[in-house]
Amino acid sequence: MTALTVLRRALLLLGLPAVLFAVWWYATADSTDFYVPPLSAILEAFGKVWTGERLLSDVVPSLLRLTAGYLLAVVIGVGLGLLVGMRRAVRDVLEPVLELFRAIPPPVLVPVIMLFAGIGDTMKVLVIVSGCVWPILLNTVEGVRAVDEVLSDTCRSYGITGVARLRHLVLRGASPQIVTGMRQALSIGIILMVISEMFAASNGLGFTIVQFQRSFAIPEMWSGVLLLGILGFLLSLLFRFAENRALAWYHGLRNARRTP
Amino acid sequence: MTRVAVTTDVAGSAGTGTGPGGLPARRRLPERAVTPLRGLAGLAGLVAVLEVLPHTGLVSADYLPPASETLRALWHLLAEQTFWTALGDTLTGWGLGLAISVVAGVAAGLVIGSIPVLRAVTASTIEFLRPIPSVALIPVAVLLYGADLRSKLLLVVYAAFWQVIVQVLAGIQDVDPVADDTARSYRLGTWGRLRHVMWPTALPYVMTGVRLAATVALILAVTAELVIGAPGLGQEIAVAQTSGAVPRVYALVLVTGLLGVAVNLAARAVERRALHWHQSVRTEVAG
Secondary structure (H helix, E strand, C coil): CHHHHHHHHHHHHHHHHHHHHHHHHHHHCCCCCCCCHHHHHHHHHHHHHHHHHHHHHHHHHHHHHHHHHHHHHHHHHHHHHHHHHHHHHHHHHHHHHHHHHCCCHHHHHHHHCCCCHHCCEEEEEEEEHHHHHHCCCCCCCHHHHCCCCHHHHHHHHCCCCCCHHHHHHHHHHHHHHHHHHHHHHHHHHHHHHHHHHHHHHHHHHCHHHHHHHHHCCCCHHHHHHHHHHHHHHHHHHHHHHHHHHHHHHHHHHHHHHHCC | HHHHHHHHHHHHHHHHHCCHHHHEEEEEECCCHHHHHHHHHHHHHHHHHHHHHHHHHHCCCCCCCHHHHHHHHHHHHHHCCHHHHHHHHHHHHHHHHHHHHHHHHHHHHHHHHHHHHHHHHHHHHHHHCCCCCCHHHHHHHHHHHHHHHHHHHHHHHHHHHHHHHHHHHHHHCCHHHHHHHHHHCCCHHHHHHHHHHHHHHHHHHHHHHHHHHHHHHHHHHHHHHCCCCCHHHHHHHHHCCCCCCCHHHHHHHHHHHHHHHHHHHHHHHHHHHCCCCCHHHHHHHHC
């Protein structure tokens, strides 16, 4: 019985992807269309292109810039968000300005930041920060604002103030919202990582893929698209794993409330 | 706008009891009047800072023109035919892409969500395809369609479609089993249950999906123009940047920002209209 359920689950999990893969494989197997090469050729190119030194010279720098920009955005976003969220007057003054900044489509900032920072690594990290910071900042503000009144009063009557209050009440209470902002920021960060490299770069994933496209190295280009897809998927898995660990208390609390 | 005012008002009335700084509530202006004024002050402050910064020499005026120059560039833009054409192109790509993704996302979501087997089979595939960044498709779009409206649509639809379908699926999962069973025992057919049970439950989720999709669609529309060179505001920015017309770049960026704000407000207004009967909107208005 259990073996059967395991089999059933495996079938459900892998069935459709396997079918789609097979369809792609056979539909393009003897494709003569220059732009749509056979899947076998793409996979072959994938093995050749992305396992050797390109891994070190292109994939790693891209990921490092993404990590640096993203972490910086988290620190700035949460820090400023706490400052803005805890003071009502500050929040009222800044909210429209922040909403305007958030509404600017982040890729548009690439040309602007290029003016300031040239086309080096600094520019790319800054671009990622400038796009990722808004969802984190605004969600932190929301989260801090929505901290439970009763808990806040309880803290006050127990004389919990300063750093302890920040750590145990405000940050804790706002963390589900902060994580929501961080999740939005991650997908924006990946977009900006690719875009900033497509604009001006000498290495990186976006640069290499566009290079392949311009030199009509079609299977290599498709393999790059595939790699970006896999990266997006893996990063979201990683994020979900980290979220489940960090917010275990919150999910547990919610489930407990839902099933009385 | 009203939503913002209402929610802050709720927070305000809850906050007056404890009052930051222990000020008695009646000595202050009513929050409803203060909040927009403070907001305006913030915007005015931003303009002032942007005006003064380049004059102080802290930032070169070559990189950051004073606010007055940006606004002048904006004024010139408004008189140009090419600007309005570009704005129209951007809005066309955005609107068409959003419409396609909403229709396709809702249709696919309803079909997949209402048939449990289909849902179970497709779950892993959706989870895999959704996080793929749509900018990965840029080279493919360029090769297949060039700098065409279709490239823009490909990127916009790929990004916005998942936002909608995921929300629709979540909405259908939220259907009350008792309501569904009741509908069944009254012999409502598949269509009847879809129309009277699933759709009303899913609608708030659908609206959230549409709102998210509207924002994402704008980002991708502008990105396609900027990177691929499809006609629109993004391309205008790229052209202005390469020709060194810095105030024009800032003016165009400001336009895209205002467009983003407008899209946000419009999406919220649509959401409130469509859900005027729903608990969340009704209690908000009452509070």
